Amino acid sequence: MTIVNECIPYNYERTITDLYRLISKYPYGRIESIGRSVLGKQIPHLLIGHGSHVVHINASFHANEWITTNALMKFLETYLRAIYRGERVAGIDAQLLYENITLSIVPIVNPDGVNLVIDGINAHEAYSAFIPYIGREVNDFQGWKANIRGVDLNNQFPAYWEIERERKIPKSPHFRDFPGYAPLSEPEAKAMVQVAKRYQFDCVIALHTQGEEFYWGYMNKEPMEAKEMAEYFEKVSGYRAVRTIDSHAGYKDWFILETGKLGFTLELGKGINPIPLSQFHILYPKTESILANAMNILACK
Template sequence: MSNINLYKSMNFSEDVNKAICNLAKEHKEILCIYKIGLSLENTPILAINLGLGKKKILINATHHARELINTILLLDQIQYIVNLYETNASVKDISIRELLNEITFVFVPLVNPDGADLVLNGISYVSNQYINMFSLKREFFESWKSNIRGVDLNRNYPTRYPSSDTVEYPGSKGYTGPWYFSEPETCALKDLTESCLFEGSISYHSSGEEIYWEFNQLEEEKYRDYQIAKIISEETGYVLIEEPRPNRGNGYKDWFIENYKKPALTMEVSPYVGERKVPIKYYQRIFQQNKNVPIIFAREVLTIK
């Protein structure tokens, strides 16, 4: 059963966290949840472990506020994989029980809960401590990417080759922040990553049906990561993006590759829709293209050297 009705919720972050807790209660043998941090508005940022293995893979979504359709996608991916596990099913000749005995998926469905609530609720959501920044029309919030104080979370990670198109002031997108890891949301991901030492990661974003997989790897690592990205491209139909070197960026994927030398993908899931949240009409297509992505990615990360 899909969680797509949450896409219309006026209490999105609260309802998402309730859905996460309900999933864990119903499937205690294979799922556990825990808080990795608090947003600026003190909303818990939750992680869900799915699996029993020692090796871990991160799947995260909604660094960008308007890309909250990916939170729904991750919740549905979890339910889908749990169903496969409980029925002892296989996908692409991969036994799900065998896979989940070897690895654990760590899902973080809602990195930016305040931003997602802002996109859905507008100015009525903003608390007094941030209200002075928002003398804006309701329509503007549907294009919002940043967190509640105007920091673009996917520009808040330090790298050797930072983005060249950042902006200097808080706003809807592009502001790196006063310093790297200035925001509690990115600190939560940093602490989680440092404690788990993931074998690989997928960051879900929303618009363009593209896969970004490079960040200045050595040639051997680049070949490995290309092989993985190509297989995910074949599964989804998304285009692989190759960028001129040096690759530039301050996203989670960029920081992860640079620091951990492991495979990482940024997945843009919908047809290009411009500066707005993805229309709900695309969701079933997105889910079908991505339901097996964590499973296939995990197999390839474990087998391709």
């Protein structure tokens, strides 16, 4: 019997509940908090395995891209079950990955924003009166990308942040694209920097939507093996590999600039955000292939 139900949206509470259920059933990892969101929600971080190479995967930087949490939770259960049963994930021996890779997962970077998109305003929480004044679409919050105080978390990192601050149209808190008044002003962004430094990631994979493509370079600072990995990901997923785009201040950008190591941003699915769950059966197998193969490539180094 499976725990993860990918057919319903994963808000913060459901994510936390199922993380603990998974680790209780498959005791191969540990859960910790890497910090708190604006509204005080603990941001969960899961570590699995004990290999020398650390692969990090995150989801839901952007609130209306919550389907990435669904995908990451399903991948997590698939991987844990495969370890337990001695099976393969995307054709790769899960036990080999477990022994040679430490997998780091932050399944919901922006818990306040995700809950707003999925569940609407909680009148008992801080910022509830402020939210309607900084942008909404029609009668809901389906277009909301930011955290709860109107800052785009994936425009928060010190990788030429000043360029984004200058050219982004929102100059104050907004439901999307406002990079904040300074880099790392938001607790969620700070937590993501701290966890990368603490665990010395070798590879970062950030799950976003949409476009059926992925970005693998930044300012020519990526390592030489990034191109070869990108070509392989393109082969196993059908997604288009794009070295760079005219964008700065993202988590992957900062990680490559800071460390010179491997960083990828995956744009799952195709259409208008939020990607509907009816697309999940199409986007998930491609995601699983990339994630498992990324782990395998580093496991074999």
